[in-house]
Amino acid sequence: SVPDADPLLQVLDKVFGFRSFRPGQEGIIRALCNGRDAFVLMPTGGGKSLCYQLPALVREGTAIVVSPLIALMKDQVDSLRQLGVAAACYHSALGAAESRQLLARLHAGELDLLYVAPERLLSEGFLARLSDIDVALIAIDEAHCISQWGHDFRPEYLQLPVLREHFPGVPLAALTATADPQTRRDIVERLGLQQAHTHIASFDRPNIRYTVLEKARPFEQLQRFLARHRGESGIVYALSRKRTEEIAGKLAASGLRAAPYHAGLPDALRHSTQEAFLRDDLDIVVATVAFGMGIDKPNVRFVVHYDLPKNLESYYQETGRAGRDGLTSEALLLFGYGDIALVRSLIEQSENPEQVRIELHKLNAMVAYAEERGCRRRTLLGYFGESLEEDCGNCDTCLDPPETWDATEDARKALSC
Ligand code: ADP
Numbered sequence: 375s376v377p378d379a380d381p382l383l384q385v386l387d388k389v390f391g392f393r394s395f396r397p398g399q400e401g402i403i404r405a406l407c408n409g410r411d412a413f414v415l416m417p418t419g420g421g422k423s424l425c426y427q428l429p430a431l432v433r434e435g436t437a438i439v440v441s442p443l444i445a446l447m448k449d450q451v452d453s454l455r456q457l458g459v460a461a462a463c464y465h466s467a468l469g470a471a472e473s474r475q476l477l478a479r480l481h482a483g484e485l486d487l488l489y490v491a492p493e494r495l496l497s498e499g500f501l502a503r504l505s506d507i508d509v510a511l512i513a514i515d516e517a518h519c520i521s522q523w524g525h526d527f528r529p530e531y532l533q534l535p536v537l538r539e540h541f542p543g544v545p546l547a548a549l550t551a552t553a554d555p556q557t558r559r560d561i562v563e564r565l566g567l568q569q570a571h572t573h574i575a576s577f578d579r580p581n582i583r584y585t586v587l588e589k590a591r592p593f594e595q596l597q598r599f600l601a602r603h604r605g606e607s608g609i610v611y612a613l614s615r616k617r618t619e620e621i622a623g624k625l626a627a628s629g630l631r632a633a634p635y636h637a638g639l640p641d642a643l644r645h646s647t648q649e650a651f652l653r654d655d656l657d658i659v660v661a662t663v664a665f666g667m668g669i670d671k672p673n674v675r676f677v678v679h680y681d682l683p684k685n686l687e688s689y690y691q692e693t694g695r696a697g698r699d700g701l702t703s704e705a706l707l708l709f710g711y712g713d714i715a716l717v718r719s720l721i722e723q724s725e726n727p728e729q730v731r732i733e734l735h736k737l738n739a740m741v742a743y744a745e746e747r748g749c750r751r752r753t754l755l756g757y758f759g760e761s762l763e764e765d766c767g768n769c770d771t772c773l774d775p776p777e778t779w780d781a782t783e784d785a786r787k788a789l790s791c
């Protein structure tokens with residue numbers, strides 16, 4: 375155990391079994407323990423949960439954690455319980471008896487952490503109940519969901535600003551793995567964060583090589599790519615459910631261990647596909663964007679985008695599933711101008727004109743990335759407000775500078791009304 379008397383390191387070691395903090399964690403944790411607000415932008419896998427879990431144990435009272443997905447809440451609560459931490463989650467799938475029992479524990483001050491779905495937190499009466507108990511801190515996980523500028527806006531998050539009014543003295547933490555500068559400002563403003571300790575991690579993933587290929591015969595291009603990655607683990611993202619099945623079927627027929635994954639498949643099948651992938655019994659998952667959230671597989675060697683993603687936030691998150699182990703990995707985008715019109719028409723199905731405007735703006739940035747002739751990584755990081763001193767030397771344009779291809783005119787046509 376840790377010899378010196380730093381109480382934070384003691385808790386880190388004794389409860390969580392970690393010897394040291396990851397970059398950024400200590401400053402965030404100290405700020406929250408001292409009652410300050412915090413804004414945390416850290417890539418997936420960076421260790422955001424600890425930033426509020428540890429202060430939750432150090433500070434008096436119960437920490438309230440807002441999280442958008444019941445599955446993610448349950449996972450966290452399960453692992454906390456295994457560590458001996460008193461944690462629970464409160465969501466709409468709980469029965470009446472369970473809810474009563476949970477609220478009783480809350481009132482008795484027995485809980486260190488309570489995970490709550492936003493609609494539950496804001497439901498009538500619950501905030502009033504909370505005002506009777508000692509709240510240690512409030513953490514808003516996946517905080518980008520509060521911003522219409524974020525790519526995963528959730529209306530339930532819009533009511534969260536009332537938290538500041540209800541709990542004026544309680545430190546608030548907003549955490550996200552994905553926010554461009556505008557979304558960040560939005561989060562800070564909406565939640566009313568004050569002089570927050572701000573930690574913005576570098577988003578650079580130097581071990582991922584980014585490549586864009588002009589889409590010509592996509593399936594053949596995919597096959598050629600996969601031939602260089604035999605036996606390796608990877609994800610191929612496609613826009614439609616039907617297409618994931620077609621591609622996976624053809625790959626399987628050619629002898630590769632590939633299977634489709636999308637939200638329309640039966641739960642049991644999706645589950646077994648995911649398990650097989652995690653166990654390396656399956657090499658390639660051909661999926662819609664429904665695949666990947668909450669999956670932490672270290673040895674994913676490649677992520678291919680068969681079709682154009684809607685925005686750079688999604689693209690970055692999806693490609694970021696490659697190379698979590700730090701080893702050399704590839705992100706390949708097949709970029710065809712036909713896809714722009716397709717994505718555009720999907721975006722325009724929304725009834726909300728403001729939303730359409732924002733999403734088209736994001737699509738433009740996605741297209742600009744695909745057309746980029748300079749360092750690909752510089753563009754990607756620049757989008758998230760980070761600048762790169764030198765060209766990365768590990769993307770297609772750095773390794774093989776483009777000469778003549780200029781299809782800007784086509785792109786402009788495809789994007790205009
Ligand atoms: P995020 O929410 O940022 O995606 P998590 O909080 O889920 O990341 O943490 C990712 C992984 O890192 C978890 O397995 C967690 O236990 C581990 N982890 C977090 N902090 C540390 C640390 N200080 N030392 C070692 N492992 C850590």
Ligand code: MG
Pocket residue numbers: 422423515
């Ligand atoms: Mg997380």
